[in-house]
Amino acid sequence: MKGFKKWIGTAMAVLALSVPASFAECASAYADSLLRHLPLTVRTQYFSDGDKEGELFRSHWTQVDFQGDKAAFENIAKALSDYNKQEARSNRDIRKQMLAAAKQERNERKEAGVATFYPYEHTEDICFRRTDSLALSFLENNSSYEGGVHGTYGVIGRNFDAKTGKELQLEDVITDRKGMAEAVKAQLRFDYPKASFMESGSTLMEEMVDQMMEDDTISWTLDPWGLSFYFNPYQIGSYAEGIFTATILFSEHPELFRQDEYHYGPCWRGPGSYAIDIIPCLPQRFSDSSRDDRLAVYNMGNHVRIVYCGETLVDQIAAKDFRPVFVQLADDRRYLYADCSTDGKNYHLRVYDLNGTEPELIGIQAMTRLASKPGQTKDRKWYVLSDPRDFLMTSTGDGFPPGKWLRCRVGQDGRIEVYDVEGAVG
Numbered sequence: 001m002k003g004f005k006k007w008i009g010t011a012m013a014v015l016a017l018s019v020p021a022s023f024a025e026c027a028s029a030y031a032d033s034l035l036r037h038l039p040l041t042v043r044t045q046y047f048s049d050g051d052k053e054g055e056l057f058r059s060h061w062t063q064v065d066f067q068g069d070k071a072a073f074e075n076i077a078k079a080l081s082d083y084n085k086q087e088a089r090s091n092r093d094i095r096k097q098m099l100a101a102a103k104q105e106r107n108e109r110k111e112a113g114v115a116t117f118y119p120y121e122h123t124e125d126i127c128f129r130r131t132d133s134l135a136l137s138f139l140e141n142n143s144s145y146e147g148g149v150h151g152t153y154g155v156i157g158r159n160f161d162a163k164t165g166k167e168l169q170l171e172d173v174i175t176d177r178k179g180m181a182e183a184v185k186a187q188l189r190f191d192y193p194k195a196s197f198m199e200s201g202s203t204l205m206e207e208m209v210d211q212m213m214e215d216d217t218i219s220w221t222l223d224p225w226g227l228s229f230y231f232n233p234y235q236i237g238s239y240a241e242g243i244f245t246a247t248i249l250f251s252e253h254p255e256l257f258r259q260d261e262y263h264y265g266p267c268w269r270g271p272g273s274y275a276i277d278i279i280p281c282l283p284q285r286f287s288d289s290s291r292d293d294r295l296a297v298y299n300m301g302n303h304v305r306i307v308y309c310g311e312t313l314v315d316q317i318a319a320k321d322f323r324p325v326f327v328q329l330a331d332d333r334r335y336l337y338a339d340c341s342t343d344g345k346n347y348h349l350r351v352y353d354l355n356g357t358e359p360e361l362i363g364i365q366a367m368t369r370l371a372s373k374p375g376q377t378k379d380r381k382w383y384v385l386s387d388p389r390d391f392l393m394t395s396t397g398d399g400f401p402p403g404k405w406l407r408c409r410v411g412q413d414g415r416i417e418v419y420d421v422e423g424a425v426g
Contacts, residue, residue, distance in 0.1 A: 035133050035134055038066070038076070038132060038133065038162065039384075040128075040131055040384040041067045041371060041382060041383055042063070042064055042065070042382050043062065043063050043065060043380070044379075045063075045379050046058075046060040046378050046379070047059045047060065049095070053106070054117070054119075055119045056099055056106065056119055056120065057095070057099045057119055061123075062125050063083075064080050064084065066080070067383065067384075067392070073162065075165035076136055076160060076161075076162045076165045078165055080136075087124070091124065095122070099120075101120065105120075118147070120144075120146050121143070121144065121151065122143070122145075123142065123144075127141055127277035127279050128386065129223050130276075131386035132162065132270060134268065134270070135162055135270070136160040137157065137221045137222040138221070139155045139157055139158075139277075140155065140158060142154060142155070152233070153233070154233065154243065155282075156219055157220045157221040159173075159221060168222065170220065174257055176256055179253075179255070179256050180227075180248065181210055183248050184213075184246045189205075191245075191285070191294075192244060195236075197236050197237060204236060209236070222268055222270075224269070224272075225250060228248075229245065230244070242281065243282055249287065249288055251287075252288050272328075274327075274328055274386065274388070275326065275327045275388055275391075276326050277324075277326075278325065278326050278336070280299050280322065281296070281298055282296070283295065283307075284326070286328070289309075291309040291310070292309055294307075296308075297324045302318050303316050306352060308336075312358070313361065315350070317340070319342065320341045321340060321347075322338060322339070323340070325338070334354040334355060335353060335354060336359070337349055337351060338350045345375065346396065347374060347396055348396060349368060353414050363415045365398075365415065366397045366400075367394060367400075368396055369383045369385060371383050391409070392407060393406045393416065401423075404422040404423065405422040406418045
């Protein structure tokens, strides 16, 4: 049987060289159809520690859970359970240490006659890049404040084989570390022509990328369309320049990725229809389109700014808890869905169309991915939007009873269509 499979793979590869490209495209489409999206939720727990003299430390951390039956995803479900336990222990230790440090600093300030004290903070959120039956990939988005002028922040990529539950290493995905390092450096130079590492004579970026790639300390995520690499403040630039990203596409550098001999493409190519979380202020590149196919979202407090393919939309809304998700459909339609609230209590969804010459707000819908009650501020649960064809939302009124879950899909006009309602009959 093993020899037969090898013969079939070789024969199909030969055929691919002598038949129209649509043959290979059909094989790729078939591979896509085998991928299932993982039904996930995230749960964030919030803490506030202090004493009779006031607040000392505030924090929150996030865990990942399955929504419903785990039987079909046993290995990755166990891996996530182990991950949650590990993060719970880590955050307990961080909370204990930072609370003690905050108390010590406040006492030192009192002894020095300084009345002001700003509570220490530590936060950890999770932003998903891949959530399908082939791979699970997400960013830990962390920030801390321990006194001083400003805090620290950064992201860490976590990548899992969804079939086995194994945490992936770069060697599982790529074939050439040095070649990938060169591609990353070239992409950084192209995407950030005005960065400090582009100053004449500077070799910081090149040296750091080579070193981090060699030491296996480089942070990355496995996206549906390729790999993204992340460089936190101070790694290759100043604090003010923020996080740098470099996305290397399967389509641009196929020679750098492990190939699937049966389906004529990268082993880790994702589904054609997907959704990913967008971190505000962190631009994301999606394809090699000549339109500079990047999306950046900024919540400015009194307005939201969306920049896509070089065009800008300013949405005049004072958004709280703004949570944007990029939606890509198999027919290449693209949208941005953003949960938000203007008062911290009443949530709605804002739908932005990314298919025209510039971004456009096309709908405001009375629903949210928040799965817990809005007033429940210490322990909050959110549905993960991963499959544009089937996902859960919570009704916030206007046509459906508030608080009911809604089974949804992306409609032809980009707005969300509801095709099942909790408790519906018939």
